[in-house]
Amino acid sequence: MKKLGIIAGAGALPHCLIEACERMHRDFYVLGLKGQANPKEYDKALPMSWIRLGAVGKGFRIFKKNKVQEVVFIGGVKRPSLVGLWPDFKGFKEIAKLGLKALGDDGLLKFIVKVVESEGMKVVGIDEILPHLLAKKGVYTRRVPTPQDSVDIKRGVEVAQLLGKADVGQSVIVQQGLVLSLEGIEGTDALIRRSADLKRKGGGGVLVKMCKPQQDRRVDLPTIGPQTVQSVKNAGFVGIAVQSGGVLISQAEQTIKLANQLGVFIIGVGEK
Numbered sequence: 001m002k003k004l005g006i007i008a009g010a011g012a013l014p015h016c017l018i019e020a021c022e023r024m025h026r027d028f029y030v031l032g033l034k035g036q037a038n039p040k041e042y043d044k045a046l047p048m049s050w051i052r053l054g055a056v057g058k059g060f061r062i063f064k065k066n067k068v069q070e071v072v073f074i075g076g077v078k079r080p081s082l083v084g085l086w087p088d089f090k091g092f093k094e095i096a097k098l099g100l101k102a103l104g105d106d107g108l109l110k111f112i113v114k115v116v117e118s119e120g121m122k123v124v125g126i127d128e129i130l131p132h133l134l135a136k137k138g139v140y141t142r143r144v145p146t147p148q149d150s151v152d153i154k155r156g157v158e159v160a161q162l163l164g165k166a167d168v169g170q171s172v173i174v175q176q177g178l179v180l181s182l183e184g185i186e187g188t189d190a191l192i193r194r195s196a197d198l199k200r201k202g203g204g205g206v207l208v209k210m211c212k213p214q215q216d217r218r219v220d221l222p223t224i225g226p227q228t229v230q231s232v233k234n235a236g237f238v239g240i241a242v243q244s245g246g247v248l249i250s251q252a253e254q255t256i257k258l259a260n261q262l263g264v265f266i267i268g269v270g271e272k
Contacts, residue, residue, distance in 0.1 A: 003027040004129075005068035005121065007059075009036040009075030012225060012250050013126065013133075017074055018046070020130055029066040031059055036077050053077070060119050070122045072129065073112075073219045078187070110216050125218035126248065133252070135268040137244040140256050143265040145239060148204055151177060153241040153269060156208025161271065164212030170222040173237065175205035188224075189231045196235035205237030210271070211246030224266075225250035226258050233262040244268035 004021060008014035008030055014037065021028040030048040032039065042048060049062050063071070113123045127134050139145070145153060152174040159172045159179055169183030173195045181195040192207060199205060209222050224242060232240055240259075242249070249255055249266075259266050 001026045002069035002122075003029065003067055004124075005063045005066075005071040006030045007071065007073045008032050009073075009077040010038065011076045011223070013223065013248065014075045015041065016133070016250070017072065017126065017130065029063065029068055031062060033075075033077065037075060056115070063121065064119075068121060070124050071116055072124050072126055074126050076187070076223070077220075113216060113219060123218050125221070127217065127221065133248045133250070135242045135244050135247045135249050137268045137270065140249075140266040140268070141259045141264070143239070143260075143263055145206075145241075145265055145267060146204075148176065149206055149239055149265070152204060152206045153208060153239075153267070155179065156206060156241060157210060157243075157269060157271065160208050160210040161213060164210060165214065167212065167214075170212060171207060171209045173205060173207050175200050175237070176202060180205070188222075189227060192228075192231040192235050192237070195237075199236050203238065205235075206239045206241055207232055207237060208241045209247055210243045213271075217246070221246070221248050223248040223250050224255065226255050229255055229259045229262060229264050229266070233264055238263075239265035239267065241267050241269050244270060246271075 001024065004026060006014060006017055006028055014030070018028065018030065028047065030046055032042060032048060032050045034050050034052050036053065039050065047066070051059050051062070116123050155177060156172050156174040159182070160170065163169050163172065163182055171183040171188050171191055173180045173191065178200065180198045181191055183191045188209065209224060211217065211222055224240060224247065228240065256266065
């Protein structure tokens with residue numbers, strides 16, 4: 001197995017990958033992103049360095065020094081403005097090449113993959129290493145969708161795919177056939193929180209999360225986890241529908257257990 005470079009953002013997924021590499025006896029090196037990953041969550045004995053999000057040149061030098069051959073992007077990253085990115089010289093040159101395409105997440109991510117591979121390293125998807133994290137089709141929980149929930153899910157899938165094609169977001173919330181809110185740059189948990197004030201009387205309400213149709217699945221696969229379940233419950237909604245084969249379930253055992261405790265359903269659905 002080739003040595004793996006792990007570019008780590010926020011959340012539990014980077015730790016899942018590190019533990020998997022240790023179990024498989026696969027060599028790895030971690031680049032923690034400052035302001036994204038939490039240093040307190042990482043063992044100081046790990047083969048690891050910390051870099052700013054815009055320190056492209058430094059990141060490449062560290063990976064090459066440590067003989068990294070494959071790279072995986074994993075964990076949540078709050079996207080800064082270009083000013084907040086504060087790129088080093090290498091990063092500035094690459095962003096300058098990208099130009100206005102930097103305004104869209106999909107274009108930016110595809111460009112990042114291209115830049116990494118131009119340096120002689122192969123970008124791999126987390127689903128290639130830990131395929132069991134991908135959602136499968138079917139209901140995961142004791143609670144199952146009602147007929148109205150199923151209608152809301154179908155509507156949510158349609159809208160989420162249109163949203164994804166426009167390279168805007170990956171999630172929508174639908175209740176009683178009405179689209180309450182669409183995900184923008186704020187992320188899923190913030191989407192759920194602001195949707196609580198838009199909730200209609202009569203119950204229901206489903207978070208639908210899909211992979212963008214044109215997305216490079218090696219980077220930025222949408223993810224749910226225990227926090228997503230808790231946020232849905234706190235907002236007064238009843239379920240989560242995710243694209244089978246296109247969304248990751250982080251800490252799956254804990255996520256499903258919590259969903260059962262809170263009476264929230266989780267279902268994997270197709271693209272149509």
